[in-house]
Amino acid sequence: xxxxxxxxxxxxxxxxxxxxxxxIGVAAAETPVGPGMEGEEAFLDVLPKVAVPADVQxxxxxxxxxxxxxxxxxxxxxxxxxxxxxxxxxxxxxxxVQAKEVIEVRNCSCATKAADWAQVERIASGLRQSTGTEIxxxxxxxxxxxxxxxxxxxxEAMCAGPF
Numbered sequence: 001x002x003x004x005x006x007x008x009x010x011x012x013x014x015x016x017x018x019x020x021x022x023x024i025g026v027a028a029a030e031t032p033v034g035p036g037m038e039g040e041e042a043f044l045d046v047l048p049k050v051a052v053p054a055d056v057q058x059x060x061x062x063x064x065x066x067x068x069x070x071x072x073x074x075x076x077x078x079x080x081x082x083x084x085x086x087x088x089x090x091x092x093x094x095x096x097v098q099a100k101e102v103i104e105v106r107n108c109s110c111a112t113k114a115a116d117w118a119q120v121e122r123i124a125s126g127l128r129q130s131t132g133t134e135i136x137x138x139x140x141x142x143x144x145x146x147x148x149x150x151x152x153x154x155x156e157a158m159c160a161g162p163f
Contacts, residue, residue: 056157062108064161070110077117089136092145099151108159
């Protein structure tokens with residue numbers, strides 16, 4: 001009984017979050033960049049656009065596999081970037097790419113969550129160019145992390161379980 005109420009609340013919260021994100025995302029995309037904001041907004045130019053459904057519903061018949069249980073499919077590059085100066089930045093970008101894939105493909109399996117590393121490298125490269133930095137730090141990917149968190153909330157609602 002309690003679980004059913006919690007699941008309903010989670011779905012409502014995820015739907016509300018998705019709607020807020022959609023509204024805010026559209027407004028941010030239409031707002032011109034002010035002086036000195038180029039670095040802060042650079043991630044908008046390098047991130048692929050994600051079509052988030054207006055009414056987020058669980059995927060019928062979906063079998064959710066949490067990422068932590070998918071270690072056998074983790075890309076080698078992902079394993080290699082768990083430490084080092086760009087570790088946090090790469091994890092931020094990878095979280096975004098993973099959630100984007102789950103939402104676009106509408107599949108909650110490990111195979112989908114083990115996203116193609118080439119997408120991560122393309123985003124990282126574009127971000128390096130747009131910010132003029134050689135080594136990405138969490139400061140350059142903080143907004144990407146926030147976008148990833150929003151997409152993960154949508155993916156969790158679609159998959160009816162933890163990412």
